[in-house]
Amino acid sequence: MPPRWEGNIVPKSITPALFEKRVTHDLWITGFFNIISGQEIPSSLRNAYLARNQLNLKSFRALGAEFVLATTSGVSQGIFTIESHLYDVAMGKEIAGYRLKGSARAKDRVFHAFENKIIYFITGSNGLFDTKIAFVSTQTGNKEIYTIDFDGRNRKRITRNGSINLSPRWSPDGTKIAFTSYIRRNPDLYIIDFKVGKIYLFSHRTGLNVAPAWSPDGKYIAVTMGYASRSQIFLLNMRGKKVRQITKGWGDNLSASWSPDGKKIAFVSNRTGRPQIYIMNADGTGVRRLTFRGTYNVAPVWSPRGDRIAYSGIIDGRFQICTVTLDGSTIRVLTSIGNNYTPCWSPDGRYIAYCQTTKRGSDIYIMNFDGNFKRRLTHDRGRNSMPSWSPHLEKP
Amino acid sequence: MKTRKLGILVALLMVPLFLTVSCCTKKAVKPTPTTGEKGNQSVSAQQKGVQEEGLTKKKYPGIQGEFMESKYLKDIHFDFDKYNIRPDAAAILKKSAKYLLAHPTYKIQIEGHCDERGSVEYNLVLGERRANSAKKFLVNLGVDPSRLSTISYGKEMPLDPRHNEEAWAKNRRCHFIILEK
Numbered sequence: 001m002p003p004r005w006e007g008n009i010v011p012k013s014i015t016p017a018l019f020e021k022r023v024t025h026d027l028w029i030t031g032f033f034n035i036i037s038g039q040e041i042p043s044s045l046r047n048a049y050l051a052r053n054q055l056n057l058k059s060f061r062a063l064g065a066e067f068v069l070a071t072t073s074g075v076s077q078g079i080f081t082i083e084s085h086l087y088d089v090a091m092g093k094e095i096a097g098y099r100l101k102g103s104a105r106a107k108d109r110v111f112h113a114f115e116n117k118i119i120y121f122i123t124g125s126n127g128l129f130d131t132k133i134a135f136v137s138t139q140t141g142n143k144e145i146y147t148i149d150f151d152g153r154n155r156k157r158i159t160r161n162g163s164i165n166l167s168p169r170w171s172p173d174g175t176k177i178a179f180t181s182y183i184r185r186n187p188d189l190y191i192i193d194f195k196v197g198k199i200y201l202f203s204h205r206t207g208l209n210v211a212p213a214w215s216p217d218g219k220y221i222a223v224t225m226g227y228a229s230r231s232q233i234f235l236l237n238m239r240g241k242k243v244r245q246i247t248k249g250w251g252d253n254l255s256a257s258w259s260p261d262g263k264k265i266a267f268v269s270n271r272t273g274r275p276q277i278y279i280m281n282a283d284g285t286g287v288r289r290l291t292f293r294g295t296y297n298v299a300p301v302w303s304p305r306g307d308r309i310a311y312s313g314i315i316d317g318r319f320q321i322c323t324v325t326l327d328g329s330t331i332r333v334l335t336s337i338g339n340n341y342t343p344c345w346s347p348d349g350r351y352i353a354y355c356q357t358t359k360r361g362s363d364i365y366i367m368n369f370d371g372n373f374k375r376r377l378t379h380d381r382g383r384n385s386m387p388s389w390s391p392h393l394e395k396p
Numbered sequence: 397m398k399t400r401k402l403g404i405l406v407a408l409l410m411v412p413l414f415l416t417v418s419c420c421t422k423k424a425v426k427p428t429p430t431t432g433e434k435g436n437q438s439v440s441a442q443q444k445g446v447q448e449e450g451l452t453k454k455k456y457p458g459i460q461g462e463f464m465e466s467k468y469l470k471d472i473h474f475d476f477d478k479y480n481i482r483p484d485a486a487a488i489l490k491k492s493a494k495y496l497l498a499h500p501t502y503k504i505q506i507e508g509h510c511d512e513r514g515s516v517e518y519n520l521v522l523g524e525r526r527a528n529s530a531k532k533f534l535v536n537l538g539v540d541p542s543r544l545s546t547i548s549y550g551k552e553m554p555l556d557p558r559h560n561e562e563a564w565a566k567n568r569r570c571h572f573i574i575l576e577k
Contacts, residue, residue, distance in 0.1 A: 142458055143552070163458030164552050166516055182459050186547060187520065208524055208548060211517040224517065229528040231521040252521045268518060274477070275518055296477070298515040312515060319513070341515055359559070386516060 031373035130394035134168040139382030178212035222256035305349035334371030469572035479525035493537035503576035511564035523548030
């Protein structure tokens with residue numbers, strides 16, 4: 001028997017229609033659901049629920065529904081509340097009933113918590129609605145760093161220096177972003193500290209200070225820097241001090257990405273003449289080449305699940321996002337339109353965000369890790385590139 | 397768009413001023429011309445083979461410091477994903493070296509640039525390699541390495557914004573700027 005609605009929640013500013021539109025959009029972008037709109041539910045079923053709190057789950061089965069979500073929301077004394085009941089049609093019972101509250105000025109956070117719970121109760125792991133994607137946009141004419149929520153809302157400009165800003169990378173705890181900027185006529189590394197509300201210079205060795213990769217424990221950043229007129233990967237501690245040179249050997253070595261356990265690093269090297277993906281131990285030993293297909297493979301990122309590496313490689317003359325298993329045996333090509341660059345994983349490894357450039361422009365897209373369900377995340381006039389996916393930013 | 401217009405306006409205003417300054421410092425013996433004789437002065441400078449006329453101060457938006465460019469320091473070009481100096485680039489660099497040896501006080505920055513294909517980070521590395529190749533070549537021709545700094549802009553400053561072979565060939569380049577005279 002479903003519980004009765006409680007309290008005197010008066011809908012205000014968010015009408016039921018707007019609420020439904022938002023939740024429908026947000027659940028749809030996860031790629032898990034086909035949504036049956038409330039309008040499609042026969043009025044007899046709706047009325048029975050609204051008037052007598054009766055939910056005949058068997059009749060919803062006839063609609064093809066596997067779950068039914070009943071919600072109400074409203075603002076009272078500055079507090080925004082969402083109350084929600086989730087029913088499993090096959091099991092014929094309610095699987096979750098919860099109420100979430102928050103400041104009416106921060107409705108998005110309440111929505112995100114509410115939507116994350118739906119994903120949690122249906123899939124068994126947290127949703128990504130409390131994550132953001134940092135990226136580079138040319139909307140102001142130069143390249144500045146921005147962030148946008150997973151649901152495509154709340155786009156925010158982070159840097160305002162008018163310079164060239166590149167390679168934003170979230171720290172593992174989500175409180176900082178490292179990036180490269182040309183403010184001082186050199187590609188230096190900076191760190192934005194959101195807790196303190198400051199941007200500070202982190203590494204300014206003459207030459208390259210690029211491609212920052214935070215170690216999973218957040219104690220180090222692997223940085224690509226110039227050394228003896230080549231590029232090598234160095235390990236810096238959080239004071240910006242060189243701890244050691246990780247890569248040695250012929251050619252340029254660059255673009256580090258740590259394995260989730262912090263024991264290995266994937267990187268790019270052109271030691272054989274053309275850029276390919278390699279793997280090594282975090283101390284620089286045990287180097288082995290991972291990609292053998294194609295002549296130009298760059299931008300490796302290790303999946304949070306640890307089992308594969310995504311990268312951008314030339315296939316039939318254009319750049320596509322690919323994944324490769326750690327033994328190099330299975331390569332999947334995930335994109336086919338335009339040129340596709342700089343993949344990055346969602347914290348749960350379910351999705352890959354990437355930059356797609358076509359004649360129309362350059363935008364951030366998100367797809368499932370198997371290449372299905374591609375959707376465009378950025379919709380402005382700038383050229384958008386270099387996504388980096390934050391960890392969960394709210395405590396569960 | 398606004399800033400670019402402003403930049404051009406400033407550059408135009410600076411032209412006569414710089415002629416005066418460079419002339420004064422080079423030929424201290426020569427009596428300084430009155431302001432009314434600017435036209436004559438530029439002609440006489442040309443006749444004497446003083447090559448730095450037109451060295452106007454420029455600035456990249458959002459990047460500290462001003463610089464100058466000289467038509468005697470021409471861009472050199474590269475093949476895709478390559479940083480070796482091609483024969484056509486070698487011929488240009490030989491002329492550039494002569495110019496630099498004739499102006500021993502000039503401090504030069506060599507900018508390495510790439511076309512838009514490939515990752516941002518790989519192109520930053522490639523641009524650095526190109527700038528280093530050009531520097532090494534000039535040093536071998538006798539230019540003091542302490543006068544030559546390098547910087548890579550990767551694919552961030554394309555000369556030609558189009559997305560075709562012609563534009564890419566133009567954008568794979570080293571550009572030379574004068575930081576100090």
